[in-house]
Amino acid sequence: MTNKRASWAVRHRRALPVLGCALVLATLAAGARAQDATIAATPPMGWNSWNHFACKVSDAVVRASADAIASNGMKAAGYVYVNIDDCWQGQRDAQGVIQPNDRFPDMKALGDYIHSKGLKFGIYSSPGPKTCASYAGSYMHEDQDAMQYAAWGVDYLKYDWCSASRVYKPDQIQEVYKKMHEALVKTGRPIVLSMCEYGLKGVWNWGASVGGNLWRTTNDIWDNYASMYFNASSQVGIEQFAGPGHWNDPDMLEVGNGRMNHDEYITHMSLWCILAAPLLAGNDLAKMTPETLAILTNPEVVAVDQDPKGVEGHRVWQGGPYEVWAKPLADGSVAALLMNRGEDAEKITVSLKDIGLGSSATVRDLWARKDLGSFTGSFTSSVPRHGAVLVKVH
Ligand code: GLA
Numbered sequence: 001m002t003n004k005r006a007s008w009a010v011r012h013r014r015a016l017p018v019l020g021c022a023l024v025l026a027t028l029a030a031g032a033r034a035q036d037a038t039i040a041a042t043p044p045m046g047w048n049s050w051n052h053f054a055c056k057v058s059d060a061v062v063r064a065s066a067d068a069i070a071s072n073g074m075k076a077a078g079y080v081y082v083n084i085d086d087c088w089q090g091q092r093d094a095q096g097v098i099q100p101n102d103r104f105p106d107m108k109a110l111g112d113y114i115h116s117k118g119l120k121f122g123i124y125s126s127p128g129p130k131t132c133a134s135y136a137g138s139y140m141h142e143d144q145d146a147m148q149y150a151a152w153g154v155d156y157l158k159y160d161w162c163s164a165s166r167v168y169k170p171d172q173i174q175e176v177y178k179k180m181h182e183a184l185v186k187t188g189r190p191i192v193l194s195m196c197e198y199g200l201k202g203v204w205n206w207g208a209s210v211g212g213n214l215w216r217t218t219n220d221i222w223d224n225y226a227s228m229y230f231n232a233s234s235q236v237g238i239e240q241f242a243g244p245g246h247w248n249d250p251d252m253l254e255v256g257n258g259r260m261n262h263d264e265y266i267t268h269m270s271l272w273c274i275l276a277a278p279l280l281a282g283n284d285l286a287k288m289t290p291e292t293l294a295i296l297t298n299p300e301v302v303a304v305d306q307d308p309k310g311v312e313g314h315r316v317w318q319g320g321p322y323e324v325w326a327k328p329l330a331d332g333s334v335a336a337l338l339m340n341r342g343e344d345a346e347k348i349t350v351s352l353k354d355i356g357l358g359s360s361a362t363v364r365d366l367w368a369r370k371d372l373g374s375f376t377g378s379f380t381s382s383v384p385r386h387g388a389v390l391v392k393v394h
Helices: 002-015 050-056 059-071 107-116 142-152 170-186 200-205 225-233 262-274 290-297 299-305
Strands: 045-048 081-083 089-092 098-100 120-125 156-160 192-196 214-216 247-249 279-281 314-319 322-328 334-340 346-351 360-365 370-376 378-383 388-393
Touching: 045 059, 045 120, 059 081, 059 107, 081 156, 098 142, 107 120, 107 142, 120 142, 142 170, 156 170, 170 192, 170 200, 200 214, 225 262, 262 290, 262 299, 262 322, 262 334, 262 388, 299 388, 322 346, 334 346, 334 378, 346 388, 370 378, 378 388
Parallel strands: 045 081, 045 279, 081 120, 120 156, 156 192, 192 214, 214 247
Antiparallel strands: 089 098, 314 322, 322 334, 334 388, 346 378, 360 370, 360 388
């Protein structure tokens, strides 16, 4: 599957030279309506079909994923969105209304099924004529598509730039996203708007002003440590643009897809939680191991991501391949991440001052769910190769 995605992406990136453009700061769109902070008040959690299934997604895959979330503890841990990514689209009918392809016999019934499990339904489109995988996009059909999604019971739209660069100039990107935001608002149904344009035009500066609830900040994640770390570290310097209702999105999770080891997936999940990133599992939920499920659902780790204060954490110290990241939490404590990109286990020290705390503090290990005691001045822990230790410091 990963190879398929890779070869597809090579074609896709060739077709989208704009992805390589330098990011430019843009001014806020005058008069744009801010996004609705009552949706996505904390970073959205759920599942998305792309990272594992790519275009092999079907009604059966989506139902099996909904079944898994509802029964395996993920729903209780906060995962609620069941999101179909690219490749669901069929033809438009004589009136221009988008229809699903034959892998999705009845979208309304699928939405009803997802809702019957107490979950929410997500879908995918592009502002361009074609999606990234060359299915029908929403170009010139924005209102019609939003109405159709609402009729199907959709709660979340990922709107992926893709071929929009063929029909719009780069500086039209804000109005293009605003147009879909307004189309969604007109339906009267609260629908999360997930902007996917890979960080073009410094989207973090204006994404909220055009109605985005989250926006991708980078190109696609791949199931390897270097890609995962690249996407996470690309958030450095843009933390202040995230908050309740509007989040930086370093892309979906690869936890459980098999090409990183346990410690690397622990680092992946820890970083995403420190970053207040959307937590969209991207693995095959019907077939995952207990280890994968435990990484996705550790309640104390997920609570860092979902903390109501809604502050994106940041890197507070770096020495060679050793790093400390910190995220202030609503109860006055701080989540601290000690991570080791080196090739051997190493002791890493967090200075309490560096993470904004006083001279002494109590420390709890969130992965082990164990209190570690009181510390003065600093806290030190051994961290495995490519691993991470996530603690709550009070
Ligand atoms: C782009 C997006 C991915 C995925 C694919 C689908 O590459 O960044 O997340 O949605 O398109 O074609």
